[in-house]
Amino acid sequence: MRKTVLFALMLGFIIGPSLFAQEAKKLKPDEAQQLIEQYTQQETQLKAQLANEKADVENLKAEIAKLDAQISELEAKIEELKKEVEARSYYVVKPGDWLSKIAENPKVYGHGNFRRWKDIYNANKDLIKNPDILSPGWKLKIPRP
DSSP states (O other): OHHHHHHHHHIIIIITHHHHHHHHHOOOHHHHHHHHHHHHHHHHHHHHHHHHHHHHHHHHHHHHHHHHHHHHHHHHHHHHHHHHHHHHTEEEOOTTOOHHHHHHSTTTTOTTOGGGHHHHHHHTTTTOSSTTOOOTTOEEEOOOO
């Protein structure tokens, strides 16, 4: 019964007006049988195509899930790098520090960069009144190129 209803619906949607035109001329049994076979083949092809499309959709969903996981990993890495850059963009003065010593610190500019003390001084003029006097605990901005 279901197949009959399904078939009737398919005929109505697939062939629409052409069926009604043929119905008006009354089909012979062998012509009707040919149409049934033709539409049955189309149904089989469409079902196979639908199955392929469903498989493609599932594959795409799996790929999207992988990409979402990669995006989450990259977002976490970005946040980690932002924190690292933030940490490297400031330096807290310790007892015995002076600007050229801070500039040579591996976490600031590294060995051989003692001349960059002026960059640190210029970035912190609001805090540093005399470049020879630093107070422990000051949080100095470290300009990055």
